[in-house]
Amino acid sequence: MSRRTRFLAPTLAVVAALALSSCAGGSSTAPNADVPATPVTGGTLTYLATTEPPVWDGQRIPSLNVNSLNSSIFDTLVAQDADGTYKPDLATSWDISDDGLTYTFHLREGVTFHDGTPFTAAVLKQNIDRPLNEPDLATVSTGIAGTEVVDEHTLKVTLSRPNAALIHAFSTPHWPIYSGAVLSAHTPAELSSNPLLSVGTGPFKVAEYVKGSKLVLERNDDYQWAPETWGHSGPAYLDEVVVQFVPEPQARIGALTSGQADAVDQVPPLNIPEVQAAGDTVLQQDNTGTPYYLALNPNIAPFDDLNVRLALRSAIDVDGLLKGVYGGVYQKAWSTTLPGTPPEGAFDESLVGSWGYDLDEAESLLEKAGYTEVDAEGYRVKDGKRLTVQWPVDSLYVQTDQRQQLGEAIASSLKKAGFEVVRTPFDSAAFTTELAKGQHNLADASRGFADVGTSVVPFTTRAIPKSGGGSGINYGLVSDPVIDEAYGVISSSLDPQTRIAAAQKVQHRILDEGYAVPLYIPQKIVGTTAAVQGWKFDKVGYTDSFYDVWLAS
Structure with a gap:
């Protein structure tokens, strides 16, 4: 040795x-x-x-x-x-x-x-x-x-x-x-x-x-x-x-x-x-680690369509919501890895300003995805089915950072683009069981750690929640070989620059594929x-x- x-x-x-x-x-x-x-x-x-x-x-x-x-x-x-x-x-x-x-x-x-x-x-x-x-x-x-x-x-x-x-x-x-x-x-x-x-x-x-x-x-x-x-x-x-x-x-x-x-x-x-x-x-x-973010499930409709995932991101006025709910104290997160997360430089600063609120873009993407009709209540419809998003919520954390108020504000703002958002509370045990079913459309999460690996693992196949219980924290149920390969490098290499390069690759992949919507930097x-x-x-x-x-x- x-x-x-x-x-x-x-x-x-x-x-x-x-x-x-x-x-x-x-x-x-x-x-x-x-x-x-x-x-x-x-x-x-x-x-x-x-x-x-x-x-x-x-x-x-x-x-x-x-x-x-x-x-x-x-x-x-x-x-x-x-x-x-x-x-x-x-x-x-x-x-x-x-x-x-x-x-x-x-x-x-x-x-x-x-x-x-x-x-x-x-x-x-x-x-x-x-x-x-x-x-x-x-x-x-x-x-x-x-x-x-x-x-x-x-x-x-x-x-x-x-x-x-x-x-x-x-x-x-x-x-x-x-x-x-x-x-x-x-x-x-x-x-x-x-x-x-x-x-x-x-x-x-x-x-x-x-x-x-x-x-x-x-x-x-x-x-x-x-x-x-x-x-x-x-x-x-x-x-x-x-x-x-x-x-x-x-x-x-x-x-x-x-x-x-x-x-x-x-x-x-x-x-x-x-x-x-x-x-x-x-x-x-x-905090360091991951921001508070929305994890989207790309395995079932409607988020099995990249256009719909990107449309949801474009339809959320993150800056406006943070100002309204938090008075601007919490800052917008641009990536699923937070600034300051070790090793220094792991957060990709080039992502700052790379995406944002654009209601016209959201509507264009939804039409490209086939949601060309609007029902009497203002929701988008495709093949006679309303654009509905099921959002299970862990009741233990809804009052953390006034996330209940933020969640309601997000749901309200998404209606402008034609999304119907249904938030359903669960206790912690039932919440984990619900996610393991794989039938939800999105879930919210944050994870504080002072190592970049823990900001990547929530998007790896190995972290998908299992029906038998456990500690799966991949709330979007994402299984992407690009992310899995990069995480293998991050989790095994002791060279900081190698880990940083792999982490930045993951950040771009998550945003490009619309797997998550970063919201704010927890404090x-x-x-x-x-x-x-x-x-x-x-x-x-x-x-x-x-x-x-x-x-x-």
Whole structure:
């Protein structure tokens, strides 16, 4: 085995806490003159989250709301820095074989879980072996074939195929490292339903859980192994974090501006001026990965006709809708890969301005497709059949970014071109089942990750949802050999320029074939009181952890 890559953990040093205003794309109110110059230890942060996670096990479902909480409870094997590079975390270094099929991780010593048990190679093996024993996990797609304990602090991981995004995957909360004692004593269903079993090595541990109401995190006073990507070392500053689940945006805003909450998740864009006028702070950061987009099913009518797919894209006034629903805070997405997604340059800037709203073009394309008649209600008709689009919606996410309002606005605007859009809500389980039937016409999605491979995989054959369940995220059911071939390059090559070229080829292919309509660049928008300091976002654009956060009063 050749030592292609070797990372050594430097001595952790205390560095200046990241200033709030340094968040990319961010904004904040004027700094409070009464804020101490150095972080203060102690206090309870009351944080209002948008929704309660449907599943607490990060390996089971790619849920943003559980990631934001698990990142304070679990450490990751490696840490991704703000520049997209990877640094040591629970692994102090790692080696990659020349063929890209063997990864050897050298682990940090002296790390203990919240239950007092030690972190070892054997425990890491239990965690990494889970997809081999639980085929319904979202992490089964990483290509892990087996693991081997070399010694107490060294684990060898063997892949069935090269996976250039493996290190990134291990840097995300999708791979929480559980206590081995917990994994041995509890079933996967118990891990999913009970966050009291979320026993990790992170800076906070779960102290209390009231289903449908709140999760309480308390500081892990034994924490001494923070990665260098953070702003300090040693235990967290806060004594406690009380996370309350408050789906209603206005209730969250009211709690913040009245001082009942210290921080709230996902401030609606139109409420940003209200929050700032109250003297509170608004922090914003664009996501990386995929935008919020519409995935079109090209396998059945009407989108089995390229002209109809392109007509739908031309019929949506994306800029106008974003201005109306979000006040222009969210920016239009031009591609299915977002700007800033690593490796740098993966987003093809030549696509900016390459397509847009053109109602005349949409009508011309529909007529070319044979939709030359219009019925009494204004909908296009072909061979006596109305141009109807079935749009199943996952009810769990309809209030994320006010997507219900945006979806209704899109449906209304499409009527101008003669499309009838039928939006049907489903709960998450039924939604997945519905997509696997293959009878829907379009579905909406977004996927935040800081690696270009994860912006391409939702359009690959391997990600098509299956009737037996699983984690298929190809909502348009696209099976295109050009995309599949490019993804093979992206997922296996360790050369950034090779991956970039393949990713840009995919972006053009998706737009040329009308497989998806990119809509907007999602943002993390957090509101805090002026007393909240040290808030930080990760490279993906999610709230990364409460570890560096402190209260000035």
